[in-house]
Amino acid sequence: MNPDLVGRVFAPVSPYLVGREKVREFARAVFATSPLNHDPVAASAAGYADVVAPPTFAVVLQEATLAQLLAEPDAGIDFSRVVHGEQRFSYTRPIVAGDELTATLSVTSVKTLGGNAMVTAESVIVDPQGSHVVTAISTLVVRGDDA
Amino acid sequence: MNLDKLDHRSIAVGDVVAERTFSLTRDSLVRYAGASGDFNPIHYRDDVATSVGLPGVLAHGMLTMGVAVQPVVDWLGTNGWVADYGVRFTRPVVVDPLEGASVTVVAKVGVVGEGTARIDLTVTYNNETVLGKAQVQVTFR
Numbered sequence: 178m179n180p181d182l183v184g185r186v187f188a189p190v191s192p193y194l195v196g197r198e199k200v201r202e203f204a205r206a207v208f209a210t211s212p213l214n215h216d217p218v219a220a221s222a223a224g225y226a227d228v229v230a231p232p233t234f235a236v237v238l239q240e241a242t243l244a245q246l247l248a249e250p251d252a253g254i255d256f257s258r259v260v261h262g263e264q265r266f267s268y269t270r271p272i273v274a275g276d277e278l279t280a281t282l283s284v285t286s287v288k289t290l291g292g293n294a295m296v297t298a299e300s301v302i303v304d305p306q307g308s309h310v311v312t313a314i315s316t317l318v319v320r321g322d323d324a
Numbered sequence: 325m326n327l328d329k330l331d332h333r334s335i336a337v338g339d340v341v342a343e344r345t346f347s348l349t350r351d352s353l354v355r356y357a358g359a360s361g362d363f364n365p366i367h368y369r370d371d372v373a374t375s376v377g378l379p380g381v382l383a384h385g386m387l388t389m390g391v392a393v394q395p396v397v398d399w400l401g402t403n404g405w406v407a408d409y410g411v412r413f414t415r416p417v418v419v420d421p422l423e424g425a426s427v428t429v430v431a432k433v434g435v436v437g438e439g440t441a442r443i444d445l446t447v448t449y450n451n452e453t454v455l456g457k458a459q460v461q462v463t464f465r
Contacts, residue, residue, distance in 0.1 A: 199359075206359035207390030208346055211397055223402040224465075232397065232406040232460075233390040240361050257376070261385045265410030314410075 178294035178319055179253050180287050182246075187282040190241045192305070197274035199237075200228045207231050220273070227274035235266050235302060239313040242282035242300040254296070254319055262295060263316035269309045278302050278310060285314075292321025330403040331464040332441055335433050341443060342395035342431040348383050348417065349424035356387040370421070383417040383425065388454060392429045392447045396460050399431065407440075408461035415454045425449055431460070439464050 197217065204214035212219035213229045220228050247256050272278070279302070286297040299314040335341065353367045362384055365372040373381045389411050397406065419425045428448050435442035445458035 203359045206352075206356040207387065207394065209390075209394050209397065211401070213402065229405075231390060232393050232409045233386060236386050236390075237360060261413050263410070263412045264386065264389060265408070267408045268406070271405050 178287055178289075178296060179251050182249070182252055182284045182296065183287050185249075185284045187242065187245045187249075189279050189281040190238075190245070192277050192279045193238050193241075195230065195234075195272055195274050195276040195278065197228055200230045200234065200272075200274050203234050203237065204228075204231050207233060217274075225271070225273050230272040230274075232266060232268075234272055235300075235311045235313045236264075238278055238280045238302055239300045239315065242280045243298065243315060243317075245282055246284065246296070246298055254317075258320045260318045260320060261315065262318040263297075263314075265314040266311055267314070268311045272310060276310070277305050279305075280313075294319045294321070330400070332436050332439055335436060335441060337433050337436060339433045340430060341433060342399045343429065344395045345426055345428045346391050347424050347426055348387070348391070348419055350381065350419060350421055352424075353381065353383060353387065353419060356384055356390075360384065360386060362386065378416070378418075380418040380420065383419050383427075385413040385416075388413075388417055388427060388447065389458075391427065392445050392455060392458060393460055395429050396431050396443050396445070396462065400462060400464075402465075404462045404464040406460055407463045409459070411445075411458040412456035413454075414456040415449070415452055417449045417454055427454070434459065 209231045280300045282300045284298050288295045297316045302311045417425050430446040431443050434444035443460040447455040
């Protein structure tokens with residue numbers, strides 16, 4: 178993998194509009210049954226503008242940014258050898274339906290360990306005012322030829 | 325005292341706040357693939373999984389991560405939210421086409437702060453830990 182990737186900042190991906198049915202669909206997929214995830218009335222009663230996305234929902238937005246990294250011509254990342262090593266989400270506030278969010282990826286670390294390479298990339302996700310909502314951080318392990 | 329109200333004063337380090345077992349099936353994987361947009365075939369095709377040297381079709385790591393936090397979300401209810409959540413993917417969860425896979429989550433208080441807490445998750449499948457350093461930072465509201 179190309180060590181010069183560290184510090185590279187990618188172009189923001191086009192804004193993602195969080196739909197209520199998408200939140201519900203994702204919630205069902207991760208066995209989330211809280212009324213906050215499904216019922217706008219319950220969410221509103223708890224002080225949220227609309228249904229609340231589960232904590233790992235930001236991966237849906239992060240996906241498009243990681244695709245940028247994997248497609249980078251000089252990155253040298255073979256997708257068929259990529260394994261997800263670590264994942265983290267750091268929120269300023271929960272995502273709710275109706276949010277329009279923009280994600281920007283940067284590469285924060287590239288390491289080689291044994292025959293494997295590890296790349297850490299973070300996607301900073303903001304609202305239309307530029308206020309931070311969540312940062313999604315992934316470490317991908319690219320297995321070497323012998324691994 | 326309002327019994328419904330939960331905050332950092334209601335808990336102590338070491339308390340188990342939630343415990344649950346989830347049954348993942350191949351249906352769960354297809355549903356998660358559609359909802360998340362992760363259509364890697366190792367999560368639904370035995371032939372592809374086998375061809376890349378895997379023991380079988382695997383659950384998406386992000387599905388395991390997403391499911392594992394739910395007991396904490398339900399414990400919090402409207403009393404708080406998940407501000408930070410991180411995991412390491414240490415072992416794959418193989419999902420048998422007939423039997424599925426049973427994933428157990430134990431959520432224990434790791435740190436108590438002012439209006440916050442860190443909840444540590446132990447997530448196991450076949451009596452082995454599948455997520456390492458699974459920590460949920462919650463903010464009470």
